[in-house]
Amino acid sequence: VDFSRLRVVLVSPRNPLNIGAVARAMSNLGFTELRLVNPYHVAFREARSAVKAAALLQSAREYAGVAEAVADCTLVVGTASAGGRELQHSLKRLESGGREIREHLAGGAVALLFGSEKFGLANEDLAHCHWLMRIPTREEHESMNLGQAVAVCLYELIRDPERETAQTAPHKPATAAQMELFTSLLLDVLNQSGYINERVAESTELKVRRLARRLDLSAHDAEIWLGIWRQILWRLKSTPPPAP
């Protein structure tokens, strides 16, 4: 997927902090093309002059209208809360809409439109959209912060479904031989310290053995524990037991 083909289009943004936050999320997640339609100029200027303003923000272009901003795109997607106004369009959840956008990016440019913080996308903006997409927010509190909404939408585009089940390489697990040594040293410690009652020693040994296996130690950590048991044993054996 060629993510340089995605245009993030902010329509009438008003808050410089939000414009900066959008640019930062784009840079974090690997997107480059920011377009602003009719931004509040003080906000755009402030966002650009901010210390953290990325090159991305410097190269953001300004357009007089949505038509001009999306002219080179073959798919135009609006973002919306689930309010009633937009029901003239088909409204997809982010999970399925994101997949369609990814597929489309393989062959063409896609514009993703975000409305102003206060009013969202106006009807005349929505008329340029092929369909609308919404983040699955709660009905009781639908409206997301602009910078957060952009971050979530872009994350959905880059998330890798194949990594969902993939585990990170686990630590190399301890071998059975290491765990046997671990267990025998631990039993020795328990004996020396008087933890084990002679009369039930055999069943205790089984319990301790199972206890040790449940630790699910890595090879590295097993070595550390072996050192700990040896040190404790050395100390126990060099100290006479307390007088009965």
Add this chain to the structure above:
Amino acid sequence: VDFSRLRVVLVSPRNPLNIGAVARAMSNLGFTELRLVNPYHVAFREARSAVKAAALLQSAREYAGVAEAVADCTLVVGTASAGGRELQHSLKRLESGGREIREHLAGGAVALLFGSEKFGLANEDLAHCHWLMRIPTREEHESMNLGQAVAVCLYELIRDPERETAQTAPHKPATAAQMELFTSLLLDVLNQSGYINERVAESTELKVRRLARRLDLSAHDAEIWLGIWRQILWRLKSTPPPAP
């Protein structure tokens, strides 16, 4: 999944706007339990007094240390950029870590830790974590804004994989009969308007028929188009053709 079992734990947050943004994202996405460890008090007070502060923020509790904040949790997950410091822990990508957290929430409480804006989680905070999770940001620009990082992580927890392929119910498609009427009216319009060259009329008809099918109209839109063609036809037939 019982999302009330997830505790969002902010360690040493410094910026009231970020604390407020975290609370807003939690409320948007359906999470309720916010905990703050050693917050900068001016920031916490400012965030709480903000007009938009949700009930969630009012009920956020403050703790002196990470141990106290995560005491009731059976899984503690830290968030991190991919820097070298954290390599003592296993580091999972958000996609796979999120799945594990969801599975764990079915049976117990989970703490999700976020470090301060400037320094992230300190080593003594990380020591409380079972494993670490990272948002797949670009290596060149790893560090996300706190409010955006929380929004993305929480979205990953609530996103519904089954909705990924599910389409929203498409508009009821036009019937073949509607499309046949559409085509014949369109052909009539093309004839009346002199678009169709008599000599190639037959192949043109096939082309127009395919053109119409590719529109993939809904039943509703097909009716609108039928009205349009009828109106154009009425107008064409009531106007004499231009003198040759």
